[in-house]
Amino acid sequence: MKAVKEILQAHGYDSADEMEIGDRVTVDGGALMDLTVEKIGEDRLSVAHYFTQLGDLMSDPEIVFDLADGVWRPIRYTQHPHVHEYNTDGLPSVGDFAEQWSENLRSQGFVERAQEKTDE
Numbered sequence: 001m002k003a004v005k006e007i008l009q010a011h012g013y014d015s016a017d018e019m020e021i022g023d024r025v026t027v028d029g030g031a032l033m034d035l036t037v038e039k040i041g042e043d044r045l046s047v048a049h050y051f052t053q054l055g056d057l058m059s060d061p062e063i064v065f066d067l068a069d070g071v072w073r074p075i076r077y078t079q080h081p082h083v084h085e086y087n088t089d090g091l092p093s094v095g096d097f098a099e100q101w102s103e104n105l106r107s108q109g110f111v112e113r114a115q116e117k118t119d120e
Helices: 004-012 092-107 109-120
Strands: 024-027 035-041 043-054 056-064 073-079 083-086
Touching: 004 024, 004 035, 004 092, 004 109, 024 109, 056 092, 073 092, 092 109
Parallel strands: none
Antiparallel strands: 024 035, 035 043, 043 056, 056 073, 073 083
């Protein structure tokens, strides 16, 4: 998730390891859903687009990464309302999706908006 690493750097984190549990970075999605990156546990980082449906917070998608040993290993994938996968050993097929998502985040302007926001 190179794009997410660059977004974190734009917000003053050299790596996700520097984040405290509960630290959150949100990037304005413009016409798209905002992107939220949150440290949710020791060695756990959530990357997600969220929306509200009938008062419930929904993800489209959310990937939780295990960051142990400096490797971003996807361990949970949720896309409401029907998809939820979880495996502490990793989800290899989600890893491929995460790389494509990273490229999409860049092409959709999330990295640029994060850098512009911190330059203000």
